[in-house]
Amino acid sequence: AKMQGGDAVHSFESHIKERVNERITLRNDLAVASENGELDLHYQPLVHAQSGVIEGFEALVRWNHPSMGYIPPPRFTSLAEETGQIMPLGEWVLRRACCDIKAINDRLGTQYRVAVNVSPLQFHRKDFLARLRHVLEETGLPASRLDIELTEGVLVNRTEAAIATLHTLRSMGIGTAIDDFGTGYSSLSYLRDLPISKVKLDRSFLQESDDGSRNAAIVQGVITMAHSLGLQVVAEGVETEAQREDLRTRKCDLLQGYLFARPMPMPALKQFLHGSTAH
């Protein structure tokens, strides 16, 4: 028993060491990942629930690490937030997303929107708006084609600065969406006086459960209240025809999920659109 205890302590220590080493490695590697061309953006369509017409795309970052392979975004975005690397990473994502969708719109004569995930750290920075304006100028994407996705935590404290930033975004014509809606502490009432344009209903509310009727009640409640506040509702994680039909009946505005398309890299997106646009 004594030996086993010792081994357990030893393996616990080595486990922690491994984790720390891995973090140091990832941190160093992330610093050069964009220069090395290891980062990529994948795009997933958002479609109008009633017509099935594509409104635009959410940009989702991908890191293909040279030795560790594909690393899921929450793992390195949270690390990047701790180290401050989220600033250059976030700006890379924003510039790249605006540039890609501008190119598609120019080529196809479309007006697609692009939704970009912005970390709370980015959003709260004093120079956030200035950098955003700069990227829009550089890329030429009209502000009215951009949506910024924020998690509800960003606005829970409703600081004056955050509210002022939202007002400026609105006056610029930029859309704002509350991501993963319903998973935090917020209720819709906190959105009442905030200039937000969309809520994205978390996909956990679409899952069938023993208590399926309860989820359905929440979904309907969010849609009804959001509409009364003048907000659009996006349902994330739509995987089945039944979910689509249900959301359509409930007057959900926009749908996103594997049923329509998985997030795709640019070449695949171009092909996907080629098939769906008359050209």
Ligand code: C2E
């Ligand atoms: P999110 O913003 O909630 O993004 C939606 C996630 O759901 C994506 O995971 C997407 O691939 C996945 N998804 C889409 N449709 C379906 C579906 O029908 N079924 C299921 N099961 N999943 C679906 P992904 O790409 O792994 O991203 C995970 C999270 O990482 C995102 O969650 C977002 O919070 C964060 N993230 C991704 N890209 C960025 C970025 O550029 N910046 C920041 N700050 N965070 C990002």
Ligand code: CA
């Ligand atoms: Ca999102």
Ligand code: CA
């Ligand atoms: Ca989400």
Ligand code: CA
């Ligand atoms: Ca999520």
